[in-house]
Amino acid sequence: MYIQTVLGRIQPEEMGVCACHEHLYVDLSRIKNNDDTCLQDVELVMKDLSEFKKYGGKAIVEVTNDGMGRDATKLAEISMKMDLQIIASTGCYKDPFIPEDKKQWNRDLFAEWIVEEIEYGIGETRIKPGVIGEIGSSHNEFKPIEMELFFGAIEAAKLTMLPLSTHTTLGSCALEQVELFQKENLPLDHVVIGHQDLNTNDKIVIEVLKSGAFVAMDTIGKENYRSDQDRLQSLITFIESGYEEQILLSSDLTRKSHLRANGGQGYDIVLRSFIPALKERGISEKIIKKLLVKNPQKAFSIRKEG
Numbered sequence: 001m002y003i004q005t006v007l008g009r010i011q012p013e014e015m016g017v018c019a020c021h022e023h024l025y026v027d028l029s030r031i032k033n034n035d036d037t038c039l040q041d042v043e044l045v046m047k048d049l050s051e052f053k054k055y056g057g058k059a060i061v062e063v064t065n066d067g068m069g070r071d072a073t074k075l076a077e078i079s080m081k082m083d084l085q086i087i088a089s090t091g092c093y094k095d096p097f098i099p100e101d102k103k104q105w106n107r108d109l110f111a112e113w114i115v116e117e118i119e120y121g122i123g124e125t126r127i128k129p130g131v132i133g134e135i136g137s138s139h140n141e142f143k144p145i146e147m148e149l150f151f152g153a154i155e156a157a158k159l160t161m162l163p164l165s166t167h168t169t170l171g172s173c174a175l176e177q178v179e180l181f182q183k184e185n186l187p188l189d190h191v192v193i194g195h196q197d198l199n200t201n202d203k204i205v206i207e208v209l210k211s212g213a214f215v216a217m218d219t220i221g222k223e224n225y226r227s228d229q230d231r232l233q234s235l236i237t238f239i240e241s242g243y244e245e246q247i248l249l250s251s252d253l254t255r256k257s258h259l260r261a262n263g264g265q266g267y268d269i270v271l272r273s274f275i276p277a278l279k280e281r282g283i284s285e286k287i288i289k290k291l292l293v294k295n296p297q298k299a300f301s302i303r304k305e306g
Contacts, residue, residue, distance in 0.1 A: 001301045004130030004162075006076045006086045015085050016058025018296035020248035021134065021165065021194060021218035022267065024049075024062050024078055024086070027069030028254060031096055036255045042074055048259045048267050049082050055271035059085035061250075061300060063134040063165055067092050067099040072127040087130035087300060090117040091153050094136030094167060095143040103145060110152025111159075118160045131300060132157055133165030134194055137173040150177075154184045161304045165192040165216070170225070171199030178211045188212035192248060192299055195219055197231045205234070209243040214299045218250035220274050221258075221265030232277055244287050248295050249274070 002009040024045050028037040039045070049057075064070045072088050079086040091114055092098045102110070114132060121128050135153045137146050157164045164186070168174050174193050181191055188211050196205050197217035209215055217235055220228060238247055251269045253259070260266035265273075275288060 001303050003085075003297075003300050004087065004128050004302060006072060006079050006088050006127050010085060012297040012301045015293070015297055015300070017056045017271070017292045018059040018061065019052070019057060019250040019267065019270065020061050020192065020216050020296055020299070021063055021250040021252050022060045023064045023068075023252070023254050024060065025069065025071050025074040026064045026254055028097070036257050038069070039254060039256055039258070040069065041256070042078060044259060044261055046078060046082055047261065049078070049084065051260060052267040052271065053082065053084070055268050057084070057268065057271055059087070059296070061087045061131060061165070061296070063089045063131070065089045065091045065093055065134065066102070067097045070122070072122040072125045076127055088122065088127060089131050089133045089165070090114050090122065090129035091132045091135050092149055093134060094138060094169070095145050098145055098149070105148060105152075107148045107151035107155065110149050111155035114153060114156035115159055118156065118162055129162070130302070131163050131165050133192070134167040135164065136167030137169065137177060139169040140172045142173065142176070150180060151184070154181065154186050157186055157190065161190070161302055163190050163192065163300050163302070166194045168193065168195045168199070171195050171197070174199060174208050175204060178208055178213055181213070182211065189214075189298075192216050195252075197234065198225055200226065200230070202234050202237050205238065206241055206243070209238060209241070209246050212246075214246050214248055214295065215243075216248045216250060218248065219252045220249060221251045221269035228274060228277070232274070232281065235278070236281060236283070239283065239287060244290050245295060247291055248299060249291055
């Protein structure tokens, strides 16, 4: 069992405090037509990450994939300079962010390409991804190309045993994703269902947790979607329901304006603000260690040798 980082394999216990869903070098402006969504200033990102480190952050799962401006060499550079464990991603995001050269692909082509990246590295870099993600469905629906992508990602996950991390648009389609994984016999303890802090229906999230999947509460600090107080209350509900070993935390920064230097929440928002609020509500250090350390170790471990 190991975790694949941009600088090579590590043992799970080497990972430390982990943000489960972030973007350090991303460009969504091709589709969004908004320069704020091009976050590629490495020096400014590293300055922001220094605060994440100051609060104890050690690892980041970087879910920028093909079509989102992915650059594995930049991630390796950040990892070396910052002494952070960074996990890179393979796969594609969702419609309409899928690259032009893949818009007509079927599940077999997606699976073949994802497996090739996992086995040989991303492009010419030889840097290997450690997660298939973020694989996305649209708001309340799966577009046809997204279905092909999901089936391809599932096949690749089965063949390589890499964890699979998803995007749910505004928290929707979480149960539908779970049902698809169950139907295709993908082990749910190898799946992270994303953005479930944007799903305001706690009962649905609990159904997802009952399946055995990990749930990511990974847009913390984005209060334009939902207040962190509401996120906090939902998280406490899930913990009190007995699911403390299946929940992951992060903030999903994608914009220049999300950085502290530009008045945003910064990569440290979870550790700086959200965790102290959890402690104030009586959540123990033991449980917090599960959320930040133990659960990511399990979720992102690759359970095979070779």
